[in-house]
Amino acid sequence: MSTNNRQILFTIEGGAAVTALAPPGETLLETARKAGVDIDAPCSGNGTCGKCRVRLLEGTVEGEVPRHISPEEYTDGWRLACSIKPTSDLKVGVPASAGAFKSRIKVTDLSEGRERVAFDALGKDLDELGYRGDSGIETVALTLTPPALDDAMADRERLLAQYTETRGAEAELGIFALRKLPQTLRESNFSIICVVRKGESRDVILDVLPASAGVEPVLPGLAIDIGTTTVAMVLTNLRDGKLLAGGSGGNGQIRFGADVISRIIASTKKGGLERLRNAVMEDTILPLIAEICGKVGIEPTAIYRAVMAGNTTMAHLFTGVYADFLRLEPYVPAFFHKEGFRSIDLGLSLNPDAEVLLAPNIGSYVGGDITAGVLSSGIYKKETFSLFVDLGTNGELVLGNQDLLMSCACSAGPAFEGGDISCGMRATDGAIEACSIDADTMEPTVSIIGGAGQKAAGLCGSGLIDTIGELFRCQIINAKGKIIRDGKRISRDEYGAASYVLAEGVALNETDIDSFIRAKGAIFSAIRTMMAIMDFSIDGIEEVFVAGGIGSGINVEKAIRIGMFPKIPLEKYHYIGNTSLTGAYAMVNSAGAAAKVSEIAQSMTYLELSSHPSYMDEFVAACFLPHTDEALFA
Amino acid sequence: MSTNNRQILFTIEGGAAVTALAPPGETLLETARKAGVDIDAPCSGNGTCGKCRVRLLEGTVEGEVPRHISPEEYTDGWRLACSIKPTSDLKVGVPASAGAFKSRIKVTDLSEGRERVAFDALGKDLDELGYRGDSGIETVALTLTPPALDDAMADRERLLAQYTETRGAEAELGIFALRKLPQTLRESNFSIICVVRKGESRDVILDVLPASAGVEPVLPGLAIDIGTTTVAMVLTNLRDGKLLAGGSGGNGQIRFGADVISRIIASTKKGGLERLRNAVMEDTILPLIAEICGKVGIEPTAIYRAVMAGNTTMAHLFTGVYADFLRLEPYVPAFFHKEGFRSIDLGLSLNPDAEVLLAPNIGSYVGGDITAGVLSSGIYKKETFSLFVDLGTNGELVLGNQDLLMSCACSAGPAFEGGDISCGMRATDGAIEACSIDADTMEPTVSIIGGAGQKAAGLCGSGLIDTIGELFRCQIINAKGKIIRDGKRISRDEYGAASYVLAEGVALNETDIDSFIRAKGAIFSAIRTMMAIMDFSIDGIEEVFVAGGIGSGINVEKAIRIGMFPKIPLEKYHYIGNTSLTGAYAMVNSAGAAAKVSEIAQSMTYLELSSHPSYMDEFVAACFLPHTDEALFA
DSSP, X not given: OXXXXXXXXXXXXXXXXEEEEEOTTOOHHHHHHHTTOOOOOTTOSSSSSOOOEEEEEESOEEOOOOTTSOHHHHHTTEEEGGGOEXXXXXXXXXXXXXXXXXXXXXXXXXXXXOHHHHXXXXXXXXXXXXXXXXXXXXXXXXXXXXXXXXXXXXXXXXXXXXXXXXXXXXXXXXXXXXXXHHHHHHHTTTEEEEEEEOOSSOEEEEEEEEOOTTOOXXXXXXXXXXXXXXXXXXXXXXXXXXXXXXXXXXXXXXXXOSSHHHHHHHHTSTTHHHHHHHHHIIIIIHHHHHHHHHHHTOOGGGOOXXXXXXXXXXXXXXXXXXXXXXXXXTOOOSOSOOOOEEHHHHTOSSOTTOEEEEOOOOSSSSOHHHHHHHHHHTGGGOSSEEEEEEEXXXXXXXXXXXXXXXXXXEOOOGGGGTTTSTTBOOSSTTEEEEEEEOTTTOOEEEEETTOTTOOOOEEOHHHHHHHHHHHHHTTSBOTTSOBOOOSTTEEEOTTOOEEEEEETTEEEEHHHXXXXXXXXXXXXXXXXXXXXHTTOOGGGEEEEEEESOOSSOOOHHHHHHTTSXXXXXXXXXXXXXXXXXXXHHHHHHBHHHHHHHHHHHHHOEEEOGGGSTTHHHHHHHHSSSSOSSGGGGO | OGGGOEEEEEEETTXXXXXXXXXXXXXXXXXXHHTTOOOOXXXXXXXXXXXXXEEEEESOEXXXXXXXXXXXXXHTTEEEGGGOEESXXXXXXXXXXXXXTSOOOEEEEOOTTOHHHHHHHHSSOHHHHTOOSBSSEEEEEEEOOOOBTXXXXXXXXXXXXXXXXXXXXXXXXXXXXXXXXXXXXXXXXXXXXXXXXXOSSXXXXXXXXXXXXXXXXXXXXXXXXXXXXXXXXXXXXXXTOOEEEEEEEEOGGGGGOSSHHHHHHHHTSTTHHHHHHHHXXXXXXXXXXXXXXXHHTOOGGGOOEEEEEEOHHHXXXXXXXXXXXXXXXXXXXXXXXXXXXXXXXXXXXXXXXXXXXXXXXOSSSSOHHHHHHHHHHTGGGOSSEEEEXXXXXXXXXXXXXXXXXXXXXXXXXGGGGTTTSTTBOOSSTTEEEEEEEOTTTOOEEEEETTOTTOOOOEEOHHHHHHHHHHHHHTTSXXXXXXXXXXXXXXXXXXXXXXXXXXXXXXXXXXXXXXXXXXXXHHHHHHHHHHHHHTTOOGGGEEEEEEESOOSSOOOHHHHHHXXXXXXXXXXXXXXXXXXHHHHHHHHHHBHHHHHHHHHHHHHOEEEOGGGSTTHHHHHHHHSSSXXXXXXXXX
């Protein structure tokens, strides 16, 4: 077989060229993925999304002509990478936009009194969360007697004896501290500061620093939210919980599909688990850590504790644990919780002995992002009942109070993070994050992330909710999401399919609207099902907390108008940002917070919606604007 | 400066070409080392050994004409790499022999009843050492209830609950076991064998294997002796202590110099510590582990426990710990002992959570090879006094009994392992390991490793002692080591310097003999100094144990004749092979043996010979054949 391998030269617009070998039977998309060529394919190669467009420059292929490519484009060489297989060596042009999903890393300096900005993004600060300063990372200043010919005790043994004498506790050196010890002792005239992780039976010395009179070293800790679409992190000083820097970037796994199921399937192929792990680790997390550390002038090895929160699939792929059984009945994760990961176990660039906690999972589809999020929301300590909704690539819901917490997950799809929508994008520069429409002229007024002069590039989650809410209010679309008016803003293709044009190059078509209606229907029907099971009326919900990195926050009025959220007074809704990151941030600063999240995970029940008989009926009923039962929103 | 970089093309005889950039002022040897081109330089670039010969094919250099290169050779392009610096781009030929020190890895299958061979090499078996079967690595068979939709407990939590129920102990999964767990459970129908390291507060599950009825899996453990010149290892089954395979290879660090001081100095240069660590790890240890595992058909990740014994410098460079202070007064190591190294900390290829013990050091020049060696020798448990002599690249001595152990190190130089001797080599195929000479004809009769038909390639340690002993007995050399007879076997160069020719291409010159006399003088004077301090006469020594991988064993009669060992009855001498490896082998199979070595290390005192007033006089007196005080050997 290997003699039939084809050589493929990918030329990436405005950038590099990559050569790869394609074995017989492999699609061009598969070859590109193995070679690390970024080609967006949210549907993971099923030929449905039409996003993996490439241009054939030389050579021949086999495969059908997909509906996404017009005859003119076809003549011009355009193909979908997922639907062709080479029959000769190829030269292929890859448009720059194919890799645009992998958005640039953005890093913000959060020091020097700018904490409010970040806390706003995080939603809550540590005081509000009720935790501070029990990270378990401390400093211990020690001055040793220098060695001499008649006192040739080794450095380690000298240090540990002094440590035990000073602190009354046993200790051991981590590998990083041991490697640095001889030079640090002599540079500092044997007067050092040990960075220590307190332990039950024994402390671990993670680092040794020269003592500088009166200066207390910063003790960096890292909180990471690994979203299916976006990875966000903040660096904090474990000494006082202050933020030092923050950053985010696209999850490099996205070239293996927008949703977790595609990722899991890709991970089960030969070498796939390592490829998926590398895609998020090498392409996203490690560069982000390097950027964020560079911003504040520290080495990654100066990070002494980290917490990662993500959904169950992300937790498995990040740790390199076989994930296939998450998607197969009976949907069992390899782990809910895992104690004692160290940075070096996971291939992170932090201090090799730094403990890395993962927020615990409670099921295959309710993971650490939700358990950490429930901590941030505070619903677990209220007497009254609250609803917590996390709008990520999937939608997850938690309903409960201090005595009872029930969770479920619905396949909302990636609409809220820009996936599955032809003009969808993440909430970054160029995204339309808010929209209102004039009912008479159908002219839109939009707000674009990036400020004045920024050209609209697409729609993020909050903009999408706004736009569809407005289209419905203005009767431009009907209850089924079909465009029922004509005008300057309405464009139709040769088959008569209509789009609403928001800006040059940004148009919402009926397929997009349909995707969105299914996403919002999934959420509303999940809320209804959960409430029915708990025998609970809408009036019993005292507060609704909406989380997720969907843009400026959510326009609840419009979300209710289209039947995504239940009709209860607007003042009961609170948009609380990225609660997964906020929870991880609390956990890294506080062992108490981490223990609380474990408690939450232990006590929370998990409802498998798909096995509940009434869910499907609820879902079908919710796939209208606002709902087949209009009385619910009257 | 960087604009003046020269490009150097090294063409290695019969092999690859390597291109490197040489910054101004760098010798060709330094450039070769950075580029990973193996060029033997036992004197570490001091221009004294003359072994780093290369041939200039194109380009110009600056540097003096060394005495080791004849005018004819010079005209022919031959140079010493250590004494030239490029003044243009160069093409350089590297003879195959330049890398010959890096001998091929040799691996032996020790299973299937061939244990005696290996045990002979090890010197002792576990029964004799009095330890067996307490490695702390065990297997635990468990059968779990498979999950179902109404019992969706995660795999890890399911396993740990069953473990605790079965064993009454808490456990945690190592990263390797966690990664394998989901597939192993389902392949084995939820009936598995856990490989466990017993812990005080908690057991660690290192691996999970499918249960096969009646089959107890092999539990591989690894013992490594990291010698300055040679690395040797054995794979053992921790279940019963049986040997599975053995192997050895040249320590890849040797291109940075034959002695530990040269290695330490090389390690203090920019990036040097990592280079030295890689040289032994990537070039020697990891390939050896791969070979040895391949031999018995296991993956390196199936190795669950390892012990490494080596001198203090080797222990530092192997673990990547800064080593410069070992050679600077007051000669203090970074560590004597270190608990809890795991394979992944050190970059080994074993199970990432496998514990890696290092035999403890007791000073900068008496390391884990000696503490492990004392265990093997058994001298620590005898009532009578014994002398333990380890002939490695350095010579180390221990004198004592069950109540008292004193150790010291002498800079014997690498003569016993083939270094510093023009025709010296390690005890591998082609080495002359024994020699007798006819006093009349001066004709030698030699025994060559590798058996019949093997051509002599050089002299190993035991062959060297034999040859010099015979040359002295036959009065071919005098007490100062000068050749005083002429004949067919004596060759003289143009300056009149004489050599004794053992075989074609194998000749011992007066410089070699002088190096050897200093080596044997260092050992004898160390013995004398230690005995004087302990106020001890030669009659008080009941036994002498000689260790080291010097060939067939040592011909004690000849060693006494030349004044290397004291004149006591031959039957009191025992050659006991590689005691460092034997000790590591006992330690990996037995936590009790490991604890005993720690006790030995705690109780043993260290004598710094260089600070003892009489040592220098003793050394000078011992640099004759047999000694200036002939009465000692009468």
